[in-house]
Amino acid sequence: KLIGARFYIHALDENHNSARDTIGHGTHTASTVAGNQVNKASFYGLAPGNMRGAVPSARIAVYKVCWEDLCEDSEVLAAFDDAIADGVDIISISIGTRSAHQYYRDPIAIGSFHAMQKGVLTSQSAGNSGPYESTVASIAPWKLSVAASTTDRQFIVKVVLGDNTTLVGKGISPFDMKRKKFPLVDYHAVNNSFTGKIIFKNFYASGGYELHEKAAGIIFGYDDDIGFSINCPLPGSVLSSKDGERVSSYINNTRHPVAEILKTEAIRNGSAPVVGTFSSRGPNPFTKDILKPDITAPGVDILAAWSPEGSPSEVTGDERATKYNIVSGTSMACPHATGAAAYVKTFHPDWSPAAIKSALMTTAFPMNATTNPDAEIAYGAGHIDPVKAINPGLIYEALEDDYIRMLCNIGYTPEQIQIFSGHNNSCSKLSRGSPKDLNYPTMISNVAEAKFTRTVTNVGNANSTYKATITSPSNLKISVTPEVLSFKSLNETKSFVVTMSTKARPVDPYLIISASLVWSDGVHNVRSPIVMYLTVRPSDDLVHL
Structure with a gap:
């Protein structure tokens, strides 16, 4: 399955000397693309069932360029060069900047252009800075930019207050309090230890502090719908701000407030697919005539493999080790689309990156603009339909000259264009027009x-x-x-x-x-x-x- 692994680091030491995934993110995305089928997979009993990647017959080559959120431009470009030289068919890259950059300053845009020149499509996550407009970070037209949407399963966590009021929130909380209620306190009113208490906050945090202080659990009353289930390092639930006010009122009007946080339940989500609130939106901040993101794919509450060396909540102090995890992000959507692209390429090995991308986009099924008010600037052409994409009609x-012409039309200099093409280009020899051409x-x-x-x-x-x-x-x-x-x-x-x-x-x-x-x-x-x-x-x- 894993046929190659490289790592890139400018300063080699004992903490940076292996391609092994010590976080979990890379394992999750790789298994989503091409993981073999595993029976009876789950995250501590949540979402049990048989699981496999999009194209389980595919093989994987890994290029590790990030270390604790640090991804050097030179190492990203070196990995692209190696992947192309190694003969990969598709590149899936679930990393990116927080905001878009001019193409000639974006190492992923440059590397993916080089891949395109060699007939290799790059699929990239659109970014997690939504729902604000023009937050999409993956904007180069020679890449497939992937937004994240929900599936027909969602995870809820019920909170039972001492007066038997039951509130329903979101979360990935496999912990079982075994019908025991714990003291419930407001975070701002605690004057001493958090130990053994359920902490209520009217804002979201990772739960790391509460874990360190040995709290029994944590309840958030959050203003915004974050659009996915938080994986807490201790029993936790994210409530709406309205229900958060009910918790606050109960605490303030009860002599000895207590609560219980129940174990997560999986329920059917009848509104799916809906673009995740966090998924970055268009329009393209630099080239308004190119719609981004291109497409959407499942990226909310995705169960996939995980590195046992990585904390499932990604919180320091969470010492659980697991082979599977439930995570959300456009990072999770990207490998779904990558797998679909690989599936299309299996049937059409001679197709160009643009042809594969076109097949995925023109066969995507339309999303509901009523439940997705940002419409195409949130989901692009729609939701992937891999089976239809193999026969688009x-x-x-x-091709390369078309993209060079577009770069000329947005005013790039020959020197800037050479960063992509690797050779001298004269815009005067190409027909001029608009990027929309x-x-x-x-x-x-x-x-x-x-x-x-x-x-x-x-x-x-x-x-x-x-x-x-x-x-x-x-x-x-x-x-x-x-x-x-x-x-x-x-x-x-x-x-x-x-x-x-x-x-x-x-x-x-x-x-x-x-x-x-x-x-x-x-x-x-x-x-x-x-x-x-x-x-x-x-x-x-x-x-x-």
């Missing part, structure tokens, strides 16, 4: 009128005719020319133009109008989201006195 191809499977505009030119390649049936269907709200006018594409052979290409306009104006802070174009031959449905994202201009905020 049409693909949007893009890149042959991308999605379309987005931040102005009220826009035109997009796209080219599709037939990879479905040799003799086929595709008809266009536009789905759009009344406040967004969209046309496509031509409306019919007829193909007579495989790998034949056809171009079309999409024009869209609106008279709608944003209400602070922004307006998202979602639409889509579907090319269908009766067998394949090739879907491209079309997004109008308008923000309030500074002049719109002026108030006449």
